[in-house]
């Protein structure tokens with residue numbers, strides 16, 4: 097998300113460098129606001145298409161999992177149809193997957209306090225790669241050579257429950273860590289703006305009744321405690337506007 | 344390292360305090376340069392309405408905050424533990440770039456109570472020595488509320504704060520906070536409009552004998568032009584406020600109140616993506632001669648200046664002082680030294696209420712400071728005899744957002760996934776409300792900041808190390824105040840209530856507040872404080888350290904109103920007194 101930065105942001109810094117290079121005695125003062133009209137920094141939009149990070153097998157496993165975490169039911173679509181796996185794939189292929197911006201220097205002592213938060217040397221993309229491989233191996237052993245995506249809904253629910261409850265953890269397989277990671281990213285995908293590939297048709301927002309990015313609710317404030325009837329809007333607008341069904 | 348031409352003043356950091364001080368010094372005729380380690384940011388480009396309301400980007404991934412890879416702190420709860428780096432911000436979210444954390448704050452804009460400034464002497468006189476917690480290092484501020492009142496006023500009028508006065512020149516006004524210190528005049532703009540939750544809270548709290556009042560807000564209720572001629576527009580209750588820049592020019596920030604005039608001032612220059620790495624000292628160590636900074640290309644520069652203003656935010660002020668050898672570092676084993684001493688935070692609590700589905704709270708139509716507050720159990724507004732703690736908390740009911748990744752409360756015991764989760768999520772999203780408390784945090788001998796022995800930043804310099812925990816005083820205070828909040832929630836009509844008083848150990852992961860305080864505290868004695876009441880370093884008179892680093896301990900309010908007042912108080916002392924006699928201490932030790 098930070099790739100789109102243009103030179104405008106460094107403009108003032110560059111000015112300083114110039115002073116130094118030319119060696120002039122009087123510093124050049126920057127006057128006014130260095131603003132260029134129509135300059136904005138849109139997010140990197142997730143495009144439809146092939147998987148960017150997942151292998152076909154990983155993707156199938158993740159799609160199966162997100163669809164159990166958020167099942168399709170009478171309340172609306174499930175995690176798979178809402179694009180949660182696509183969301184996760186695009187996130188892992190980008191700066192998030194590399195833990196860009198995080199402090200990733202060692203040492204990494206083995207037993208951090210529970211109050212000290214994330215203390216792993218493994219960035220999220222690698223954590224998925226290693227974790228999904230360990231999960232595939234575990235499922236192969238425990239379910240007669242089958243794959244995650246070949247388990248029945250009930251079997252998968254039982255597996256996910258045991259992972260969540262730390263019952264599947266072994267020294268080689270941090271199953272609860274993998275569960276928490278996928279759970280967290282699935283929820284992000286289901287509820288983030290559709291521009292990132294999940295929350296397709298704003299399914300997550302419709303489930304809640306969240307109106308999205310409308311930004312001006314003075315009409316709502318004027319009359320508290322009334323149910324809001326207007327449909328949600330995303331950064332992509334609405335499907336019935338002009339985006340040919342996207343959003 | 345190349346040397347640049349001298350400036351009258353160099354300001355480290357262009358956030359709330361740096362911008363205000365920059366303007367005041369320029370008005371006094373000084374040539375000023377501000378060095379800011381983050382990028383330039385302006386409303387039209389960086390908080391554009393087409394990109395601003397993006398929860399994942401700003402609320403979750405935190406694009407506006409400082410990258411931990413650039414600078415972070417290590418943390419532990421007690422002195423015998425190994426501190427580890429905060430690899431991704433959680434508990435607090437330091438700002439980065441022009442505007443600082445003022446870009447993405449919530450805007451709750453408070454004055455501390457008169458008794459808060461006399462935390463030691465007031466309580467000692469009223470309750471005796473026994474009231475103070477074990478190992479405390481509580482101190483008076485060295486400045487009184489009465490002295491600060493004109494500067495609170497100045498900050499509120501700069502920022503256009505929306506609120507209802509409770510005490511104008513001693514006259515208690517209906518609808519305001521009856522406990523607040525006197526104010527010369529009313530708030531510049533009227534309070535925000537309230538939501539369903541605040542209406543329920545007001546009614547319930549009033550029935551229970553509280554005197555609720557609108558939270559003073561830096562989200563502005565109506566168009567307002569400040570004394571600098573900069574105009575803010577009315578808040579539209581967009582629900583993307585805290586952690587986000589405002590696309591409407593409605594949130595008080597350096598961008599919406601000072602920068603438009605400051606950037607045009609001929610005496611002012613800003614250099615962004617320039618990180619100050621050290622303050623330089625004269626050979627005798629008695630004066631600062633300027634700063635060293637690294638620009639975006641990694642080049643090192645020396646910027647000589649007569650006056651050095653540290654405005655880098657509480658944490659980074661303290662870190663720069665420790666690096667640069669300004670003031671004597673604090674040693675918790677002896678209690679000697681001052682820099683790093685009295686680090687404190689904020690002890691918050693929450694009472695969550697699940698209501699039946701007839702309620703439409705619509706918290707997504709919210710604003711950062713949209714809320715109602717009751718101050719009956721804050722500071723010394725209530726009798727502490729026999730309570731076994733000092734201080735208190737403000738009680739509030741806010742509607743500041745219902746962003747769907749982070750605000751989907753479900754009753755305890757509900758599964759975190761699957762159809763049952765989905766159903767509970769849908770049912771409770773619109774019918775949940777919360778009553779919160781913003782609690783004080785006292786200071787202790789073993790809550791402090793120093794340099795980490797192991798972990799380094801990208802330039803190979805030691806990180807700041809934070810040793811901090813919530814202590815018995817804060818836990819007792821929080822339990823007591825949270826107990827008072829539960830009946831309000833019950834009277835509001837919640838069908839299920841979950842109370843979460845503050846308890847240790849402090850955890851770096853869940854967001855609590857970006858209200859880090861202390862480490863370069865103010866006071867009336869150089870042995871026990873780093874700066875005098877004008878925020879001037881006791882043993883280096885041409886250095887001033889702005890921000891909540893000056894708080895000897897934290898009160899039951901958000902800090903920025905007081906940070907702003909202290910900045911104006913310091914600015915006036917610099918421009919009216921110091922500049923007549925530069926290099927001299929404004930207070931005799």
Ligand SMILES: Cc1cc2nc3c(=O)[nH]c(=O)nc-3n(C[C@H](O)[C@H](O)[C@H](O)COP(=O)(O)OP(=O)(O)OC[C@H]3O[C@@H](n4cnc5c(N)ncnc54)[C@H](O)[C@@H]3O)c2cc1C
Pocket residue numbers: 355356357358359360361378379380381436437438439440441442443444445447448449450451452453585586617618619620654655656657659663857858889890891901902903904906
């Ligand atoms: C999410 C959030 C919500 C908040 N809500 C509230 C609220 O409701 N009410 C309230 O009172 N307060 C609130 N705050 C706190 C408020 O934002 C701060 O108190 C205020 O911004 C402090 O002003 P400052 O000038 O000290 O620091 P900042 O405004 O953060 O400015 C410091 C600047 O210094 C720069 N800097 C740091 N180190 C260096 C260096 N070495 N070289 C150059 N530049 C440097 C930083 O990049 C930054 O821009 C909130 C903060 C956050 C993050």
Ligand code: SF4
Pocket residue numbers: 561562563577578579580581582583584585587588589590591592593594709710711
């Ligand atoms: S809530 Fe109001 S002040 Fe805050 S970002 Fe939205 S419009 Fe701006």
